[in-house]
Amino acid sequence: MIRYLARRFWQSLLVLFGISIIIFIILHLTGDPAVLLMPPDATKEDIDNFRKIMGFNDPLFFRWPPWQYLNPPWRFVTDTQYGHFFTGVLRGNFGMSFRHQQPALGLVLERMPATLELTLAAMAIAVCVAIPVGILSAVRRNSVIDHAGMVLALLGQSMPVYWLGIMFILLFAVRLNLLPAFGAEGWQHLILPAVTLGAFSMARIARLTRSGMLEVLGQEFVRTARAKGVSEIRVVLKHGLKNAAIPIITVIGLDLGTLLGGAVITETIFAWPGVGRLAVQAISYRDYPVVQAAVFTLASIFIIINFLVDILYAYVDPRVAYK
Amino acid sequence: MSDGRAMALEAGRAVGRREARQDLRRVLRELFRNRAALIGLLILLTVAASAIFAPAIVPQDPIAQEITLRLKPPGWSGPGSRTYLLGTDHLGRDILSRIIFGARISLIIGLSAVAVAGTLGTLIGLVAGYRGGRVDDLCMRVTDTMLAMPFILLALAVIAVLGPSLRNIIFVLGITSWVSYARIVRAEVLTLRTREFVAAAKALGGGGGRIVFRHLLPNVLTPVIVIATLEVARMIILESALSFLGLGVQPPTPTWGGMLADGRAYLSTAWWLATFPGLSIMLTVLGINLLGDWLRDVLDPRLQF
Numbered sequence: 247m248i249r250y251l252a253r254r255f256w257q258s259l260l261v262l263f264g265i266s267i268i269i270f271i272i273l274h275l276t277g278d279p280a281v282l283l284m285p286p287d288a289t290k291e292d293i294d295n296f297r298k299i300m301g302f303n304d305p306l307f308f309r310w311p312p313w314q315y316l317n318p319p320w321r322f323v324t325d326t327q328y329g330h331f332f333t334g335v336l337r338g339n340f341g342m343s344f345r346h347q348q349p350a351l352g353l354v355l356e357r358m359p360a361t362l363e364l365t366l367a368a369m370a371i372a373v374c375v376a377i378p379v380g381i382l383s384a385v386r387r388n389s390v391i392d393h394a395g396m397v398l399a400l401l402g403q404s405m406p407v408y409w410l411g412i413m414f415i416l417l418f419a420v421r422l423n424l425l426p427a428f429g430a431e432g433w434q435h436l437i438l439p440a441v442t443l444g445a446f447s448m449a450r451i452a453r454l455t456r457s458g459m460l461e462v463l464g465q466e467f468v469r470t471a472r473a474k475g476v477s478e479i480r481v482v483l484k485h486g487l488k489n490a491a492i493p494i495i496t497v498i499g500l501d502l503g504t505l506l507g508g509a510v511i512t513e514t515i516f517a518w519p520g521v522g523r524l525a526v527q528a529i530s531y532r533d534y535p536v537v538q539a540a541v542f543t544l545a546s547i548f549i550i551i552n553f554l555v556d557i558l559y560a561y562v563d564p565r566v567a568y569k
Numbered sequence: 570m571s572d573g574r575a576m577a578l579e580a581g582r583a584v585g586r587r588e589a590r591q592d593l594r595r596v597l598r599e600l601f602r603n604r605a606a607l608i609g610l611l612i613l614l615t616v617a618a619s620a621i622f623a624p625a626i627v628p629q630d631p632i633a634q635e636i637t638l639r640l641k642p643p644g645w646s647g648p649g650s651r652t653y654l655l656g657t658d659h660l661g662r663d664i665l666s667r668i669i670f671g672a673r674i675s676l677i678i679g680l681s682a683v684a685v686a687g688t689l690g691t692l693i694g695l696v697a698g699y700r701g702g703r704v705d706d707l708c709m710r711v712t713d714t715m716l717a718m719p720f721i722l723l724a725l726a727v728i729a730v731l732g733p734s735l736r737n738i739i740f741v742l743g744i745t746s747w748v749s750y751a752r753i754v755r756a757e758v759l760t761l762r763t764r765e766f767v768a769a770a771k772a773l774g775g776g777g778g779r780i781v782f783r784h785l786l787p788n789v790l791t792p793v794i795v796i797a798t799l800e801v802a803r804m805i806i807l808e809s810a811l812s813f814l815g816l817g818v819q820p821p822t823p824t825w826g827g828m829l830a831d832g833r834a835y836l837s838t839a840w841w842l843a844t845f846p847g848l849s850i851m852l853t854v855l856g857i858n859l860l861g862d863w864l865r866d867v868l869d870p871r872l873q874f
Contacts, residue, residue: 257710264714268723275730282730404855406806406826408813409847412833416844420837500716507719511810515833525722526814529729537726544719552717 380455402449458490499555609859685743690750698758
């Protein structure tokens with residue numbers, strides 16, 4: 247068990263390293279970040295100066311030839327653009343936001359609670375609706391509940407998140423005037439964005455629960471339990487759900503990450519003051535330190551969630567740890 | 570080659586052809602028995618036909634602006650005019666015509682991005698699964714990294730840097746979504762690798778390339794086709810999301826996501842602007858999902874996602 251977790255931990259660190267490389271490369275995709283970052287009417291001198299200040303003239307990954315940069319011995323990799331970026335990331339320093347003149351990571355972390363609140367609320371709603379619907383659909387197979395539930399789930403999986411959000415605004419905020427469409431004060435503001443964000447996962451988890459339960463409930467040990475006279479509720483929840491849980495847990499873990507990323511769109515529609523909206527604005531202002539900090543932070547949270555899911559996984563199904 | 574061997578080969582090929590024909594007939598029979606899949610297919614054929622014949626069937630020019638006719642409600646409601654069946658937008662353009670042309674962008678990007686991602690992912694999966702060891706480890710860490718990325722943000726950032734052209738959007742969507750193919754193909758190859766026919770091919774002196782492309786590739790194509798079908802739906806949704814956030818194919822080219830974004834500002838006065846493009850996306854995606862779910866059940870019921 248410990249060895250399994252240690253290996254997963256080490257793999258997570260490697261993934262974070264990979265992410266730091268990708269967000270570093272994005273800025274250098276065009277070949278000249280100075281032109282990208284400076285306003286279009288900047289003079290050539292301005293751009294040259296900016297390039298010098300930002301260190302864009304340094305080599306990207308390696309100093310060549312390495313043997314001339316061995317003081318300290320690792321200087322040929324650390325005294326490069328990526329080296330400086332990476333050592334910055336290790337210290338939590340993604341540079342200053344060009345737009346806000348504040349440390350980029352601070353800005354991101356300031357908005358993180360709002361995003362986490364939205365994501366967790368969305369997942370909670372999704373799970374609370376989807377699992378009962380999935381179980382009911384499986385137990386009352388081919389009933390009206392089953393058909394209605396699964397048609398809704400299919401529609402939910404086919405709808406673009408932001409369109410659903412817009413339709414919610416149209417219906418509940420514009421027409422019925424029941425719920426607020428924008429802002430983030432109080433629980434009323436959370437409902438529309440959370441349901442919007444959670445809809446896709448809700449549909450997926452409902453379908454998965456149904457198919458998992460159908461499979462488990464058809465097995466021998468369930469018939470044995472029934473034959474022993476175990477109550478139907480106990481059979482469904484204890485024998486059925488517990489054994490159908492593994493794929494459901496995996497999907498919940500994966501979807502939590504997807505929701506964190508998907509919050510980008512939901513936050514933009516509902517003007518929710520989270521990391522996603524900050525990042526979208528930063529992209530349109532070419533405020534790359536903030537974009538990099540946002541991507542890195544969201545990815546880190548995704549990795550932490552998955553690490554926790556792995557632990558849970560090994561607990562539910564001990565065979566996993568020995569593979 | 571001796572005559573006998575040539576005849577045997579020819580006979581074998583004929584049997585193969587007959588089997589392929591029977592398979593096709595079986596699949597078609599299944600399709601007609603499954604109502605949901607048939608509905609999906611019909612939706613998709615309609616969308617594809619609209620996209621292909623768009624210039625011939627649109628009632629109006631999708632780009633021509635007629636400012637005096639702006640925000641006309643759909644034709645069936647009282648004050649609407651029959652000329653604009655689904656109404657007009659804030660610049661007086663016919664929404665139905667724009668939706669028909671929008672199908673082109675959605676399908677082109679959906680299919681091309683899946684082609685890019687599918688090819689890349691299948692290759693990576695084949696190599697990782699067949700070579701194993703260090704290569705496999707590296708590939709798996711790269712897939713983990715891609716999975717951890719907040720996808721939309723990554724795509725937005727890259728397109729913001731490269732510029733929002735059709736080619737760049739296809740490139741970005743393709744390069745960021747090969748992971749699901751790679752994982753499935755690798756898993757398949759890991760089990761196939763130990764099978765007799767691979768050992769036989771090796772014993773006959775088949776090189777790595779030959780084994781991977783002649784013996785492994787045909788055996789992993791089924792799950793790849795299933796995933797690719799369902800991924801077209803995801804790509805269409807992602808493309809429309811990019812357009813919605815302003816980083817898709819640029820105006821005046823009509824895109825469903827772009828139309829939705831325009832419609833957002835007129836939610837309280839002109840509901841039809843945002844409603845119809847969204848419905849088109851949903852119907853198309855629904856069609857693909859219905860067909861894809863059925864394909865999975867028929868071809869490869871073990872797949873779960």
